[in-house]
Amino acid sequence: MRIVVAGAAGFIGSHFCDRLIADGHTVVAFDNFLTGSPSNLSALRNEPRFSLIDQDITQPFELHGAVDAVANLASPASPKDYLEHPIETLDAGALGTRRMLELALAKGARFLLTSTSECYGDPLVHPQVETYWGNVNPVGPRSCYDESKRFAEALTMAYHRQHGIRTNIARIFNTYGPRMKLDDGRVVPAFVDQALRSEPMTIFGDGSQTRSFCYVDDLVDGLCRLMLSDERYPVNLGNPHEMTILEFAEHIRSVTGSASPIQFRPLPEDDPKVRRPDISKARALLGWSPCVPLEEGLRRTVEYFRGVRTIGAS
């Protein structure tokens, strides 16, 4: 297939491109490098089936030739990034998703949207099932991201209903792995960086809030399976292994061998208190469930961050 991937230079996008190329596809990658970097795609630089175009997907563009699938991953995704770029985030979900859907429509291609567990907001149903409509503050600081994704989901369903496009919607839960930005503020790079520097690990609130962490290779496998499925409604993709942030800090200390102390900081506004995907639907429809254990995924991630820090220091 010839597949357009928007947001290809980001953390998940770059791993997704690696996988698509390894599977024999041709990839046309779009990115405006707002939060991603071409260096994430350096392994594909000389690959003839891969091309990278500097393109903001909220702006008009032309693309010649047939396209079989369009995958839209373009959006700031870490709280630090979307709080810094709230309007770009809303535009990416709204105008950007619209342009990618128009591309899919014009080319008769299928369309994959990467949505998020943030659609559930601070959830009152636990674990989160796809039929739960969520508890989102529409005017809080996180609303630029949450509502952008909820709008993108609605737009995707509208294009499916009105134009019959074969669409898929992935609701991705916290994902981690190599190529996350060391300074993007998300808990995995933040704790690993602090642990490797032997600095205090900053826990927001009392650390009793929960998350469930999925290794990026597992997530990408789920995206590939979903992209070929006939399911039009959202499907959760994430790891159901839930833990408190305090417990997670202990895992990082153990994998890095660090003795960093814990430092408590104020909890950001609207920070969800619990999060854990119910993945029954993905298991049944896609035969998918994550298989990389946390310790193994963290080991690979820490190894990557050690390398990045060494290059940065030299």
Ligand code: NAD
């Ligand atoms: P990321 O910030 O690393 O990657 C996003 C990429 O999109 C970046 O390369 C950025 O430059 C690009 N981009 C942003 N706006 C653009 C625009 N207007 N035009 C073209 N490119 C643009 O984030 P990520 O963690 O790789 O997330 C990828 C997708 O997965 C996002 O849509 C995000 O909402 C979703 N997601 C991620 C997670 C996670 O845990 N990482 C969880 C839920 C959902």
Ligand code: UDP
């Ligand atoms: N968090 C933390 N310390 C940090 C960064 C994050 O305690 O230095 C917490 C954050 O408050 C949240 C969880 O870790 O409860 C996950 O945060 P992240 O930004 O990775 O993703 P989120 O799930 O909030 O989108």
